[in-house]
Amino acid sequence: MKPKIAILASNLYPIPPKATSAAELIVSQITEGLLNLGFPITLYATGDTKTKARLVSVTKRASILDAKIGMANHKTYEIILASRAYADANQWGARIMLSNVAMISANFARFGKFPTVALLHSPPTYTDSQTMLANKKFQKYISISNAQRKAAPGVDYVATIYHGVDTQSLKFHAKPGSYLAFLGRIRNYKGASEAVQVAKRLKLPLKIAGPIDDQKYFDKFVKPNLGKNIKYIGEIKHSQKSHFLGQALCTLFPIGWEEPFGLVVPESLACGTPVVAFRRGSVPEILKDKKTGYVVNNVKQMITAVKQINKISRITCRKEAEKRFSLKRMVLDYAKILTRLVK
Numbered sequence: 001m002k003p004k005i006a007i008l009a010s011n012l013y014p015i016p017p018k019a020t021s022a023a024e025l026i027v028s029q030i031t032e033g034l035l036n037l038g039f040p041i042t043l044y045a046t047g048d049t050k051t052k053a054r055l056v057s058v059t060k061r062a063s064i065l066d067a068k069i070g071m072a073n074h075k076t077y078e079i080i081l082a083s084r085a086y087a088d089a090n091q092w093g094a095r096i097m098l099s100n101v102a103m104i105s106a107n108f109a110r111f112g113k114f115p116t117v118a119l120l121h122s123p124p125t126y127t128d129s130q131t132m133l134a135n136k137k138f139q140k141y142i143s144i145s146n147a148q149r150k151a152a153p154g155v156d157y158v159a160t161i162y163h164g165v166d167t168q169s170l171k172f173h174a175k176p177g178s179y180l181a182f183l184g185r186i187r188n189y190k191g192a193s194e195a196v197q198v199a200k201r202l203k204l205p206l207k208i209a210g211p212i213d214d215q216k217y218f219d220k221f222v223k224p225n226l227g228k229n230i231k232y233i234g235e236i237k238h239s240q241k242s243h244f245l246g247q248a249l250c251t252l253f254p255i256g257w258e259e260p261f262g263l264v265v266p267e268s269l270a271c272g273t274p275v276v277a278f279r280r281g282s283v284p285e286i287l288k289d290k291k292t293g294y295v296v297n298n299v300k301q302m303i304t305a306v307k308q309i310n311k312i313s314r315i316t317c318r319k320e321a322e323k324r325f326s327l328k329r330m331v332l333d334y335a336k337i338l339t340r341l342v343k
Contacts, residue, residue: 164330
């Protein structure tokens with residue numbers, strides 16, 4: 001019989017998310033994937049979560065959608081949810097807890113009658129690393145890239161598991177389009193302004209998609225450049241990604257931070273669209289230079305790479321996504337590590 005698994009999620013966004021929120025999408029895919037493999041799952045998440053698992057929540061809907069909670073107070077409710085999760089999971093006999101709120105569960109893990117392993121969705125800060133080290137005996141970690149581990153060495157990592165993407169909904173597009181694609185949150189370290197610079201220098205159309213996280217940044221670096229060739233199309237749904245990415249000449253990923261994974265990279269590859277990305281964080285792990293795109297250091301090199309993008313085989317991009325970044329591979333990796341930790 002397969003072990004009973006408790007999965008603790010954030011209560012900030014709905015699961016699955018309606019649009020851009022990689023962490024909640026991954027939580028949903030892991031949960032439903034493990035259920036399909038026959039694992040009994042209880043998911044601790046928001047009340048508006050859609051899942052086939054047993055659901056336990058402390059709020060009726062995602063905190064971001066509740067004016068009384070919002071961003072300002074959502075951590076309080078995540079602590080309440082974690083407390084409920086450990087008490088409840090102890091009662092029904094969970095064999096392991098998979099946490100998606102690592103810094104909160106680190107302080108609760110010692111109270112579980114079962115091991116806790118936390119999936120790290122973002123690079124640990126200095127204070128995060130201190131929390132991890134202080135609770136080292138009680139919680140293990142799964143990284144989403146080897147690069148992510150550099151921010152918090154010395155803690156107990158049990159695996160690196162790359163995110164998977166839905167290669168069925170992300171259709172292969174054999175013929176490249178004529179525009180450059182940028183998909184991500186609009187804020188300084190995500191690189192929308194650098195994408196604009198590349199498009200202007202090359203005189204190529206650019207389509208920008210994603211939520212505006214920093215309105216001042218958008219107004220200063222993006223909005224003044226919008227026009228016939230550069231368009232901001234807003235936040236898109238997951239169902240729209242296949243067309244948006246697949247119809248592009250290439251996807252630009254000019255990140256300005258130590259990106260722990262970058263889901264848009266394998267999503268683009270699944271559509272057959274090569275990626276040109278800055279050499280930051282996990283990029284050299286996820287993207288194979290000169291095979292599925294180009295790994296570059298600056299805007300000048302990105303411009304040169306885009307000029308050579310037709311050298312990259314779109315079918316090779318698709319095969320790489322199917323081999324390394326499929327949902328099936330991701331779910332099986334989680335099933336294997338969770339089962340091993342129980343034993």
